[in-house]
Amino acid sequence: MTEQPGAAAQGPLRAAVLGTGAWGTTFAMVLADAGCDVAMWGRSPEVCDQITTAHRNSRNLAGIELPATISASTDAAAVLEGRELVAIAVPSQSARTTLAGLRDAWPAGATAVSLMKGVELGTDERMSQVIAESLGIPEDHVVVVSGPNLAREIAEHQPTATVVAGTDPERVARVAVACSNPYFRPYTNTDVVGVELCGAVKNVIAIAVGIAQGRGFGLNTTATIITRGLVEITRLGRALGAEAETFGGLAGLGDLMATCASPLSRNHTLGRHIGQGLDLREATAATGGTAEGVKSATSVLELAARHGVEMPITAAVVGVLHEGLPVADMATMLLARPKKAERT
Numbered sequence: 269m270t271e272q273p274g275a276a277a278q279g280p281l282r283a284a285v286l287g288t289g290a291w292g293t294t295f296a297m298v299l300a301d302a303g304c305d306v307a308m309w310g311r312s313p314e315v316c317d318q319i320t321t322a323h324r325n326s327r328n329l330a331g332i333e334l335p336a337t338i339s340a341s342t343d344a345a346a347v348l349e350g351r352e353l354v355a356i357a358v359p360s361q362s363a364r365t366t367l368a369g370l371r372d373a374w375p376a377g378a379t380a381v382s383l384m385k386g387v388e389l390g391t392d393e394r395m396s397q398v399i400a401e402s403l404g405i406p407e408d409h410v411v412v413v414s415g416p417n418l419a420r421e422i423a424e425h426q427p428t429a430t431v432v433a434g435t436d437p438e439r440v441a442r443v444a445v446a447c448s449n450p451y452f453r454p455y456t457n458t459d460v461v462g463v464e465l466c467g468a469v470k471n472v473i474a475i476a477v478g479i480a481q482g483r484g485f486g487l488n489t490t491a492t493i494i495t496r497g498l499v500e501i502t503r504l505g506r507a508l509g510a511e512a513e514t515f516g517g518l519a520g521l522g523d524l525m526a527t528c529a530s531p532l533s534r535n536h537t538l539g540r541h542i543g544q545g546l547d548l549r550e551a552t553a554a555t556g557g558t559a560e561g562v563k564s565a566t567s568v569l570e571l572a573a574r575h576g577v578e579m580p581i582t583a584a585v586v587g588v589l590h591e592g593l594p595v596a597d598m599a600t601m602l603l604a605r606p607k608k609a610e611r612t
């Protein structure tokens with residue numbers, strides 16, 4: 269492990285971003301526009317070279333000009349050396365292996381910032397748990413950033429807020445300052461479990477909305493799925509110790525609204541393709557990028573089962589994506605369930 273400067277170090281905060289996809293690149297821009305010194309690590313030499321020399325990432329963020337100060341490299345040790353804050357934006361299911369490979373180069377004492385929205389298959393762990401385990405760092409060194417944050421809109425500097433959640437107040441405050449700029453406003457929260465579950469499960473609900481819209485259903489159906497989806501997320505979160513207020517906030521209702529409404533969302537788009545009749549392989553290819561809800565639907569449902577929590581919309585999505593449930597049977601599966609009071 270390399271040593272890194274303490275909080276009192278002079279000059280701009282030294283940050284790194286792991287992953288040169290749409291959100292990693294956009295968050296690097298957010299940090300740079302907040303005054304941080306930013307280096308990115310990616311797997312593709314071509315993408316890294318383009319970010320450093322042409323200040324663009326045409327593969328993942330076409331048409332966007334990046335701050336000229338951002339550099340990118342495939343050399344993880346060089347990127348990580350001396351960084352106080354390291355944001356992680358690789359697909360959730362690859363986080364563990366990616367980070368295990370970077371463990372020796374991890375800057376001692378650095379804050380890991382999870383930008384990922386998923387639950388790990390097999391372990392059913394949230395990303396902050398996966399990060400802490402795979403890097404061998406305490407969980408309070410991990411801070412989560414999650415909210416209604418469609419990458420392209422933020423890359424276009426459209427005004428957006430987010431939630432910065434963690435259990436070490438000083439680290440949370442430093443991350444909030446590090447990503448605060450004229451178009452990006454962080455709010456802080458101590459409810460890591462709630463914020464992470466909101467981010468992961470809204471992707472599953474967005475797939476359900478996409479499927480409904482792909483089948484030609486209108487806004488009554490959309491509103492029904494979003495509202496009952498929020499009930500599902502809240503129910504699971506409460507069972508896992510999250511705070512009720514988190515679910516009505518930016519990471520919960522806010523992100524659910526953005527993801528379920530926007531054609532920019534990969535999860536929504538994938539669901540729409542499924543609703544229009546494509547199979548999962550075809551829909552994945554037509555969507556491009558990482559639709560996290562495809563895999564997280566299964567781990568979320570497992571997590572819910574282990575805690576005795578009912579998640580019918582998530583179960584229906586798992587049924588359609590992974591168990592051969594015909595799309596046409598999804599509405600029947602949900603509407604024919606036994607009647608119940610709304611607040612249960």
Ligand SMILES: NC(=O)c1ccc[n+]([C@@H]2O[C@H](COP(=O)([O-])OP(=O)(O)OC[C@H]3O[C@@H](n4cnc5c(N)ncnc54)[C@H](O)[C@@H]3O)[C@@H](O)[C@H]2O)c1
Nearest residue numbers: 288289290291292357358362383384385417418419557558
């Ligand atoms: N795109 C958004 O608008 C957005 C916003 C908020 C949060 N997120 C979350 O951020 C995370 C990353 O999303 P993204 O949009 O940047 O995804 P992306 O698909 O655009 O990019 C993922 C990046 O990870 C790399 N990668 C893929 N597989 C890898 C592996 N096995 N090992 C190492 N690197 C690998 C890819 O090369 C790419 O650079 C996801 O969890 C997503 O839910 C995305």
Ligand SMILES: O=P(O)(O)OC[C@H](O)CO
Nearest residue numbers: 415416417418533534535
């Ligand atoms: O493109 P999606 O579906 O991964 O959604 C992107 C962000 O999570 C929206 O906040």
